[in-house]
Amino acid sequence: MKKYTNTGNKDTRSGFGAGLTELGKSNENVVALCADLTGSLKMDEFKKNHPERFFQIGIAEANMIGIAAGMTIGGKIPFTGTFANFSTGRVYDQIRQSVAYSDKNVKICASHAGVTLGEDGATHQILEDIGLMKMLPGMTVINTCDYNQTKAATLAIAEFEGPVYLRFGRPKVANFTPENGKFEIGKAVNLTEGTDVTIIATGHLVWEALQAAEQLNEKGISAEVINIHTIKPLDEEAILASVRKTGCVVTAEEHNFLGGLGESVSRTLVEHFPAPQEFVATKDTFGESGTPEQLMEKYGLNAEAIVKASEKVLKRK
Amino acid sequence: MPHTKELENFVTQVRRDILRQVHKVNSGHPGGSLGCAEFFTALYQEVMDYKSDFDMNGIGEDLFFLSNGHISPVFYSVLARSGFFPVEELNTFRLINSRLQGHPTTHEGLPGIRIASGSLGQGLSVAIGAAEAKKLNKDSHLVYTLHGDGELQEGQNWEAIMYAAGNKIDNLIATIDVNGQQIDGATDQVLPMGNLKAKFEAFGWDVLEVKQGNDISKVIEGLNEAKSRTGKGKPVCILMTTVMGHGVDFMMHTHKWHGVAPNDEQLENALAQNPETLGDY
Numbered sequence: 305m306k307k308y309t310n311t312g313n314k315d316t317r318s319g320f321g322a323g324l325t326e327l328g329k330s331n332e333n334v335v336a337l338c339a340d341l342t343g344s345l346k347m348d349e350f351k352k353n354h355p356e357r358f359f360q361i362g363i364a365e366a367n368m369i370g371i372a373a374g375m376t377i378g379g380k381i382p383f384t385g386t387f388a389n390f391s392t393g394r395v396y397d398q399i400r401q402s403v404a405y406s407d408k409n410v411k412i413c414a415s416h417a418g419v420t421l422g423e424d425g426a427t428h429q430i431l432e433d434i435g436l437m438k439m440l441p442g443m444t445v446i447n448t449c450d451y452n453q454t455k456a457a458t459l460a461i462a463e464f465e466g467p468v469y470l471r472f473g474r475p476k477v478a479n480f481t482p483e484n485g486k487f488e489i490g491k492a493v494n495l496t497e498g499t500d501v502t503i504i505a506t507g508h509l510v511w512e513a514l515q516a517a518e519q520l521n522e523k524g525i526s527a528e529v530i531n532i533h534t535i536k537p538l539d540e541e542a543i544l545a546s547v548r549k550t551g552c553v554v555t556a557e558e559h560n561f562l563g564g565l566g567e568s569v570s571r572t573l574v575e576h577f578p579a580p581q582e583f584v585a586t587k588d589t590f591g592e593s594g595t596p597e598q599l600m601e602k603y604g605l606n607a608e609a610i611v612k613a614s615e616k617v618l619k620r621k
Numbered sequence: 622m623p624h625t626k627e628l629e630n631f632v633t634q635v636r637r638d639i640l641r642q643v644h645k646v647n648s649g650h651p652g653g654s655l656g657c658a659e660f661f662t663a664l665y666q667e668v669m670d671y672k673s674d675f676d677m678n679g680i681g682e683d684l685f686f687l688s689n690g691h692i693s694p695v696f697y698s699v700l701a702r703s704g705f706f707p708v709e710e711l712n713t714f715r716l717i718n719s720r721l722q723g724h725p726t727t728h729e730g731l732p733g734i735r736i737a738s739g740s741l742g743q744g745l746s747v748a749i750g751a752a753e754a755k756k757l758n759k760d761s762h763l764v765y766t767l768h769g770d771g772e773l774q775e776g777q778n779w780e781a782i783m784y785a786a787g788n789k790i791d792n793l794i795a796t797i798d799v800n801g802q803q804i805d806g807a808t809d810q811v812l813p814m815g816n817l818k819a820k821f822e823a824f825g826w827d828v829l830e831v832k833q834g835n836d837i838s839k840v841i842e843g844l845n846e847a848k849s850r851t852g853k854g855k856p857v858c859i860l861m862t863t864v865m866g867h868g869v870d871f872m873m874h875t876h877k878w879h880g881v882a883p884n885d886e887q888l889e890n891a892l893a894q895n896p897e898t899l900g901d902y
Contacts, residue, residue, distance in 0.1 A: 335757070359753065362787075364780035367746045371784070374686075374750020377735050378758055379678050382750075397740050398777070402747055406727045406737045 305521045306496050308480040308514055314451035316472035316508065317415040321346025322451075323458025324383060324413075328354045331381065331462055337372055338385045339365045344474075345385035345415050365390045366398050372410045373402040381462055382410050388417035388471055389430035392437055403467050404440040411461050412437075413470045417447070417507070418558035419591035419599040421474045429591035435563020437469040438536045444489060445536040447471040447557070447565075449510035451479040453533060456487035464489055473558075475596040477508040490534045492542035498528035501614045502546040505556040506532045506565045509584070509605060513556050516610035527614060535565050540572045547573060552580045552617045556610050558600075561585035580620035582613035628837045630898035631666055631702065632658045636868045637901060638698035640891050642714040643882040649715060649723065652878040653769065654695035656800050656835065656863035661699040663840040664765060668848070673704055675732035683762045684751055686736055688744020689769035689798070690724035691880070696733075697721050701902075705733035708902040742775025744768060745795060749785050752793045763851055766795045771803030774812050779824075785856040786825030793856045794847045798834070800865040802876035817860055827855040834863035868895055 327334045328350045336350050337359045351358040361368040365386055372382035384391065391414035392399070403410045419429045438445045444466060448454040454472045461468045481493075495510070496517050505513035510531045517527040528546050532539065547553050553573070555566035561583040573579050586603050600606045635658045643649035665671075669683040687696050694714065701708045706720070713719035720729040724739030736747045744766055752764040772778065785793060797817065805811050814820075821828045827850050831843035840861070847857045865879070866872030869891040872883075883891055 356757070361784065362780075364784065366743075366777040367749075367780035367784055370743050370746020370777065370781065371750035371753065373736065374747035374752070375754045377677060377679060377684070377747075377751045378754025378760070379680070380754050380757065398743055398746075401737050401740045402743050408736075 305517065307518070308495065310478035310480050312479055313476035314479045315474060315476045316448055316451055316454040317344070317474060318346050319448070319451035319454030320413055320415065320458050320470070320472055321349060323455040325349040325353065326459060327462050328357070333379055333381045334383065334462055335359065335375055335380045336383045336385065337361055337368050339363055339368045339390065341386050345413070347385050365395045369395045369398040370402050373406060373408040376408045376410060383413050384410065385413050385415070387428060388414035388433045389428055392433040392469070393430055396436060400440060404443050407442065408467060409465055411468045411470060415472055416474045417471045418473060419586070419603055419605070420558060420596035422596050422599065423593050425593040426590040431560045431586050431591065432563060433471065434535055434557070434559045434565065438568065442467060443536065444468045444534065446489065446534050447507040448533050449506070449508055449531055450477060450481050452481045452483050452485060453487065456485050457533065460487040460489055471507070473508060478511040480511060490537045490539060492539035493531040493533065494542065495529040495531055496527065498526040498550065500526045500550055501528070501618055502550045502553045503527050503529045503556060503610060503614065504532055504543060504553060504565070504569055505529065506535060507558050509556040509558055512605070512607045513610055515607035516614065519607065519611050520614055525614065525618065532565060535568060538568050538572060540576070543569060543572055544576055547579050548577055552621050554582045554584060554610060554613045554617055556584035558605055559585055560588060562588055580617050582617040584609050584613050625838055628662055628666055632662045632837060633895045634702065634897070634899040635662060635695060635698045636895040637892055637897060638711055639694040640869070640883060640888055640895070641901065642694045642697070642711055644888045645712070646715040647882045649694055649882060650691040650880045651694065651882065652802065652865040652872060652876070653689065653692040653798065653800065655869060655872065656865045656867045657692055657695050657767065657798055658868065659835050659837045659840045660767065660796065660798070660861060661695050663837060663844055665699050665703040667841050668844045669765065670762060675705060677735060679735065680758055680760055681762060683765065684735065685765045686744045686748045686751070687725060687738055687767050689741060689767065689772050690738030693721070693723065693725050696725060700733040702899065706731065711902045741772045742777040745778055745781035748793060748795070749781055749790050752790050755792055763848065764793045768795065768797050769803070770797055770799045770801065770814065770817070771808050771811065773797065773814060773817070782821065782824045782826065789854045790856045791852050791854050794844070794851065794859065795856065796859040796861050799860050799862045802865045802879065804876065804879050806876050821858045825855060826858045827853070828858045828860060831859055831861040834861040835867045870894065
């Protein structure tokens, strides 16, 4: 089984910051907007290098989304930065009308997604954002797995014409995808080949899925791990090719099982190749304060939970 | 103004277009549309510098954003009669497969529209973004907006009003249609907003008032005065007093025609008060 090496834990938000810094130098149409969270979003370097292209909006997210939409009129490529909760739920109607329905080339970049922002608690831990964003017609939804991939995705979405929701997080997580790898929007990445169970993961749960696959391998279970960094448009072909081979699937995401990646996979399977599925996700609940590790364990979002779900789904084949 | 009569004829025809659009589909918002016929005519026939070939990015031309999208009938009429699309297309207002949606959208590619509006309170933010882009592009053209007075009850406006002053967005002219009416009644009864002039000034805007928003000469005068105040470090606001339903006696001074179309008899009466000037579509 193919093994992956963690080159050192890094936060995905810093991958976004690094990507944005690079874009600042390479694409003069890129502008950055922030709602009083420049440090948290790692946008300081862009701000320092290009003060004329950095817009501090203040604590006014609705205004930020509208300004970003307006800046596209004039050929700018706006990247907005705030926490995932304030990037989506708080400004849903602004995104819906001024960005998605108006076909504006805005990149909504959201850090601190899910429970792993930790101690701040449930007011800040959005677990519904993937659902909110994927339901908007025309919106591309990306949830990257590590530092390198977040940086690559940040660069890639600048080249892509259309509204994008880019989701990443606060904690330092394993960094294992290739440095300067190419990011193809909408293209799944098959990480391990397997024959017994398909594990489809997004975000930093991809690393947990790889750990789970190793543990399953030791138990004689062959798991195929697929990194779905783009939840919409979903790479249905890759998913179906794998599940046709393994006959069952576990989905893993730091998100509510209602409305997340898991449901997108379910719909695909029901339409083309019905197969048993287990959901590693939060189960219609809010989060709470705690350390990221504690929260991942309590809410069943780690390798151990993926192993259990895999064993369960195998029995349902 | 040498051609005031021509502009007045234009306004009268726009009023006919508004009434005929909403009557045909028995839906839409005639009241606010009628009240703003002079404003739109002034903008598109006199004040704004725009290109005849519509380009979304609008570089090197003035831009206009309608925030209170429900007054689409007046916007569509003036856009059509200013050459953005065929006047006959007004026949498709609110019909299935039309580019003239109930509220303006970009989705169907209607020339002249740069943002969807309808859900209220979003237009000023968008206009500020467009104004910021103009500054980055070293484009000295201006950005105009229109908002309902009731619309100012939406909180996002005040985020935008604060931002525009704090960041010296001085290539922006926001006009508030002060007609004192909203769906549920008089604005003062639904949610009194107090002294709007004092509020905008307290936020750091340069405010001027046009008390006769249904007098085309006064509207043009006000807009030109506003233009002369741009580029001086402050966003400019025009508080423009209009009469909802202006030009149709039984529709004036009431909120009742905010979102109600006239029946056949009422249409006939209303059109008689606004004789055909430029030819009906």
